[in-house]
Amino acid sequence: MAYHGPATRGSKSINLLEPAKNKDALLPASAVRYDFLNRNVSLPAEKTTYWCEAFKKPSINTKQHLVKYAPVIQKGNKGVVHHMTLFACYTPFDESLPEHGYNCYGNSKPDTMIGCGQPMALWAVGGEDFYFPPDVGFSLGAEGDPTYFILETRYDNPQQRTDIIDNSGIMLWYTPEIRKYDAGLAEVGTLVGDFMMIPPRQKSFQISGICNSNCTQAAIPPEGIKTFAYILHTHLAGRKIHVRQYRDEQLVDVLAHDDNYDFNYQQLRWLKKEKTIMPGDSLIVDCFYSSTDRASLTLGGIATTEEMCVVYIYYYPRSEFATCRSLVSPWDQFSILGMNESLA
Numbered sequence: 433m434a435y436h437g438p439a440t441r442g443s444k445s446i447n448l449l450e451p452a453k454n455k456d457a458l459l460p461a462s463a464v465r466y467d468f469l470n471r472n473v474s475l476p477a478e479k480t481t482y483w484c485e486a487f488k489k490p491s492i493n494t495k496q497h498l499v500k501y502a503p504v505i506q507k508g509n510k511g512v513v514h515h516m517t518l519f520a521c522y523t524p525f526d527e528s529l530p531e532h533g534y535n536c537y538g539n540s541k542p543d544t545m546i547g548c549g550q551p552m553a554l555w556a557v558g559g560e561d562f563y564f565p566p567d568v569g570f571s572l573g574a575e576g577d578p579t580y581f582i583l584e585t586r587y588d589n590p591q592q593r594t595d596i597i598d599n600s601g602i603m604l605w606y607t608p609e610i611r612k613y614d615a616g617l618a619e620v621g622t623l624v625g626d627f628m629m630i631p632p633r634q635k636s637f638q639i640s641g642i643c644n645s646n647c648t649q650a651a652i653p654p655e656g657i658k659t660f661a662y663i664l665h666t667h668l669a670g671r672k673i674h675v676r677q678y679r680d681e682q683l684v685d686v687l688a689h690d691d692n693y694d695f696n697y698q699q700l701r702w703l704k705k706e707k708t709i710m711p712g713d714s715l716i717v718d719c720f721y722s723s724t725d726r727a728s729l730t731l732g733g734i735a736t737t738e739e740m741c742v743v744y745i746y747y748y749p750r751s752e753f754a755t756c757r758s759l760v761s762p763w764d765q766f767s768i769l770g771m772n773e774s775l776a
Contacts, residue, residue: 459500459563460607466490468518468583469504469601471532475512477592480735482536486529487581490572490606497569498615500605501553502561506598513600514588514736515556515698519549520578536584537734549582550754551617553602554663554744556698565660567612568748588736616657616750620675621665621717621742623757628732630669630739634723639741643715643756651753652711659707661746662688663700667739669730670695672720675743679713687715688743700746709747715756717743732760 468487475481490496505513529542552570553562564570571577583601622628622641630637664673675687687707709715719741723730732739742757 459605460609462609463499463605463607464490466604466606467504467601468581468604470583470585470599473533473585473587473598475587475589475593475596475598477589477594479588479590479592481587481589482734483533483585483587484536485533485583485585486525487583488525489578489580492573492606494608495574495577495610496572496606496608497611498552498564498572498604498606499569499611500561500563501555502603503555503559504601504603506600509596509598509600512587512589512596513557513598514586515554516586516600516602517551517555517584518553518602518604519582519584520552521548521580521582522550522576522578523548525580549584550578551619551744552578552581553604554617554700555602556663556665558694558697559663559699562661562700564611564615565748568615568660569607569611569613571614571750572606586734613748614750615746615748616753618745618747618753619742619755619757620715620745621719621757622732622740623759624732624734624740624742626731626733628739628741628760630721630723630730632723632726632728632730634721636671637721637723639719639721639739639760641717641719641741642758643717644758645712645714647756648709648714648753649712651751651756652709652713653749653751654711656708656710657747657749657751657753659687659703659709659745659747661700661702663698663744664688664690664693665698665740665742665744666693666695666719666721667736668695669721669723669726669739670719670741671722672718673741673743674718675745676716676718677707677709677713678716679710684713687745709753717741 620643674689677685
């Protein structure tokens with residue numbers, strides 16, 4: 433083996449305990465590929481950009497199942513495209529939407545897009561192709577299914593270059609061979625905003641988001657749901673993430689955990705064994721942060737230097753269980769700011 437040389441060294445996180453990939457999830461011969469690609473996005477001179485593009489649904493009029501998706505990263509932009517989310521929308525497509533996209537969280541966001549967007553497909557740096565289990569697929573084309581899609585791409589541009597053009601995106605494969613179960617995707621954790629605060633110079637600071645029993649009681653069917661994969665998400669200060677499951681106020685399981693979280697390794701992870709969430713269960717997402725290298729308060733937000741605490745869970749059968757996140761306690765905020773209840 434030839435010496436790799438001083439100019440071709442690098443490192444990459446891997447999960448040695450990751451379950452074997454789904455060997456039975458072969459792509460059916462009937463599967464059709466459909467691409468959602470950004471259209472010549474010219475990155476602004478900003479360190480973080482969230483860019484959104486709207487797409488009509490594939491030309492299908494009968495139910496199909498999405499069985500696989502994969503990233504398409506434009507050559508030369510591997511270090512720029514950090515993650516992508518394909519959101520499903522359920523209102524009629526607005527023909528007046530900007531043809532070449534818009535800043536997802538800027539003033540140019542169309543009014544018709546506000547509130548649109550249930551995550552359907554997720555990819556982040558370090559991720560690979562994703563196959564649904566052999567008996568599960570995400571429903572497309574039937575009544576009540578998505579009418580159009582929004583591709584949200586998060587770009588990192590630390591040098592604030594103005595010469596970057598991008599056409600990355602996500603490829604889907606769908607098939608008319610309907611599987612036994614429809615897949616669903618749920619978000620749990622905390623809401624994003626500056627009410628989330630991490631003090632400086634902290635070796636380990638915990639923030640928790642709660643999906644309470646009232647939410648799961650209302651959204652999950654009596655027989656429960658089966659979870660099979662998940663993705664963890666914080667930003668640069670994140671060090672650990674745990675998802676605890678409670679039933680009747682008793683801890684029954686830890687659905688997911690990573691005690692060595694890496695911002696640059698956000699692969700969708702398979703559970704070794706499917707786990708059941710019942711109506712009335714509570715899910716608590718614990719995120720642990722290190723701010724030892726920061727001299728000021730870190731707030732919640734979408735920028736890399738801000739923070740988030742979110743976990744996305746794939747499950748079946750699909751139900752109303754979609755978003756179940758909480759605000760950080762105001763009393764925790766007062767404590768971080770050196771205030772007590774009497775001052776508040």
